[in-house]
Amino acid sequence: MSELFVAGPDLLVVSVVVFLCAGFVKGLVGFGLPTIGLGLMTVFVGVEKSMVLILWPALLTNFWQGMMGGHLKALVPRLWPFLLSAVLMLGVGTFILTRLPAGAADLLLGVLMIAYAVPMLAGAVLTVPENAVVVVGVGVGLVNGVLAGLTGSYTVPGVMYLQAMGLSRDQLIQAMGLLFLLSTLALGASLGSFGLLGGREALASLALVVPALSGVWTGQRLRRQVSEAVFRKLVLTAILALGLYLVPLGLWRLFS
Template identity: 80%
Template sequence: MTDLGASGLGLVLVAVVVFLGAGFVKGLVGFGLPTIGLGLMTVFVGVEKAMVLILWPAFLTNLWQSVSGGHLRVLVPRLWPFLVSAVATLAAGTFILTQLPDGAADLLLGLLMVFYAVPMLAGLVLRIPENRVIPVGVAIGLVNGVMSGLTGSYTVPGVMYLQALGLKRDELIQAMGLLFLLSTIALGVSLGGFGLMGRQEALASAALVVPALSGVWAGQFTRRRVSEAGFRRLVLAAILALGLYLIPLGLWRLF
């Protein structure tokens, strides 16, 4: 990883610890690996190279998450308009990333997470009527694609939409896996198209799959001991924590 902008063994150890922790959070609540991995690794290697580092760990952990659970036959027919929309605009977000100052995307994503999580933790319940699922899903998907390409995180506002559908815990986890898997593939194509992915970065990303998957396994083991209601609050708390983490990070990178 010496070509990624930091020296030798120290950077390797940092990356292993970061992806082990990010994998644990993903295994526990179903998301967070790109956000945590990108946010922390950006400090050491810059945002563009950090986005490349998350690709293989994100792809394989999301592939695992998307095929596990046994709900594909129910989820795909219901969610495909949202999923297609989320992929369609991702390249636009990557283009915007190349034009914005460092930190702007982190700050925006953090603010959105906090503004969503606080009222939901306070008791607000959002539900989307069944006859609005497709049009709302397409609109949310288009925004989610731009945000994914811009920030490397696939969470906002896609996870909010999936929660508002009232999916059960295992359905929600698998639906997030589908969104994240397709977004990861599209992000990889987009980064390659904009010349942001080199061979050394791709190899380093592949090596980080091991700590990421180890963390996911540990997180899933812990999640099985949490109730359905507790899990939903845990998801919201994770969104809030990630938002509070990204806001100062964005401000620090901006100024």
Template identity: 70%
Template structure:
């Protein structure tokens, strides 16, 4: 797979299982691959190497998700200010990553996820007026980019913003794919500019595309049997679980 993983067969097996499982979650709800794989692989290889390992699986799964669905033109016209903002601010987060204590970003991100998911699961509805869509989108995009550079996870607050637009399930899935795709490209460029893009890790990342895509395919098969209402609850549940996962992970890494 590469020198990084080939020297340790147990690490190869762990990596395959992590990316396959994360792929299933992504195929089911449209996100989660970077957060899950990043969090778990950090335990074994450290945060900077884990961030490189997620790049190829994240890029190719999001390319698949972002360009398929038949809504590309509509979504780009509606979301371009948000997507641009999420891209240009990501390098700020990567810079901060090199300066702050390990685990602080995970703790903050997990707390935001829980704070968002709990009230919506209890019936609170977030919607934006037409006049709010662009300014809120720019702010959400800027914050999303910073958190993406810090944690390698592209979810907060971008997915929350996209959910508030009232998109249909297929539109929401494709919109998340576009957000994650541009964020992955920006993350790769940012890691390279800060000298964090190791060759062995990049080769291992490419090899891990296979289990990740296999997991996505399985998750998509399951998703076809889920209703629109249940799908939205599933997304909120996934955000809550990811948040509850990241909080103790952040505490552990800070410790």
């Protein structure tokens, strides 16, 4: 954000720490950078500017995650209807964002995350039959696109759908990367079309790629040390934690 260049070292240090931590979570469980980065930076620079700030870190970390996993040829034929619908609806969410009261989108996203994570951690199993993958994927993609445009977070309900497909850990990580990469590109185009993306803002976003990638690298090293079962619990725990973080944040922004 342009504020990073004019507000002194304090905001710069905060931004580096936020994106380092957000990158670490993303490296560990495969998501969380936009949600954490947006939620924390909103306190300092507002939601619309924070959405611009996350663009370059999200784009490059998701390119790394989505293109380098070795499962691209197997995933694209199964996921393209879901991915396409998610991208097409993102602009609708950004349009709604410009008309919603601050905090409403965060509150909705947090409630959805908690409602999903709690029963799954308690042992519930969510699966998508193979003959329903396309139909369910299109529906989930449409909802995911709207929520991504509203909140800058691409997690709900897309990650739930990908988990329900029964993908292996490495396939799930790469599938999330594809969703997040395409959604980031669509979000950048959408923000630009609504006049929310400026040159100095984009430059500040580019500078924060360094701490974000450093955090991702550290998180990935730790992820390699855990089993697949532990990894799935980590994913669910991260979703629950993000939900518990977003609900009070949304309430605070809604009523402050």
